Amino acid sequence: MSYAIIGFGKIGHALARAFARKGIEVAVATTRDPASFAADAAAIGPTIIPTTVAEAVKADVIFLAVRFESHPEVAKALPDWSGKTVVDAMNTQAPLEDLGGLPSSAFVARTFTGASVVKGFNHLVAAVLDQDPAVHGGRRVVFLASDDDGGAAGKIGALAQQLGFAPIQLGGLSEGGLLVHGRGKTWGHLIFKDLIAFGR
Template sequence: MTYAIIGFGNIGQALAKAFARNGIEVSVATTREPESFASAAAAIGKMIITKTLAEAVKADIVFLAVRFEAHPDVAKALPTWQGKTIVDVTNAYGVPPEDLGGQPSSKFIARAFSGARLVKGFNHLGAAVLAQDPAVHGGRRVVFLASDDDAAAAEIGALAENLGFSPIKLGGLSEGGLLVQARGKSWGQLIFKDLVKFHS
């Protein structure tokens, strides 16, 4: 299984740190040339491989960590996303719901990435919290996942566990997914909730 993070701002770097912490190789790319962020990637660790966007999207699992408005540029990188899993880490805060056709933002994004299985996840924590070691006081920091594809949600849940998090599945994008999505100028109820799960 190969992994890529598209977008290398605060959230992309926080995700990269989670991979590096667990010795899992991940490609990172932006719409810019890899040289422009190579030193930032090297500072995180040798498992963080800078690539062009065209190279990075060959990965099996792609974390979409760009600004919401930039997702169409990433979607154009492949004619079809068949066989790939997209983890939507974007937040459409400030985007008028009518611009999304009244749909949850992840459903809107899923249309752009035709053929892909889409999981909403890792987006409810601020970058500073997401970048920290998720092992907290003997528990694990929670990440919420929502998807209309149960197998994809299970796959990303297993990856989240490998990265040290405790995944909680919220159901489909139009149901539980709304708890972790922005609508216009309002945030879903679970956004920014920093929760820790303890295993008895």
């Protein structure tokens, strides 16, 4: 299984550190030349590989850590996203009417044609996501939601466990997933909640 993070701002850095803590290789990409952020990647760890977006989208699992309004440009990197799992770690304050009344991740799923989209890792602020998820004898919780019938949320849940987190499955994007979606000026009830699971 290969992994990539597209977007190397605060969330992208935090996700990269999660991979680096476990020694798991992950590509990181932005619209910039990889040489321009190679030093930042190297400072996180040797398993963080700077690359181009065109190369990053060859990974099996791709984390979206760009600004929400930038995701349609990322989607253009492939004509068909079938076989890919896309983890939507973005948040938006776009009103629902601008998204056709859809939860933001359902909107993203329409953009990434054929992909298995999982909402996840977005409810923690970057400074918290950046920390070791092993805290106070427990593990920091990450919430996951997906409409995929092929087990994409379970696959990302297994990855979350490998990274040291405690995954909680919320169901579909239009049901439990709304709990972690930004919706205009109204945020889902689980956004920015820093929860710890014990004995899991």
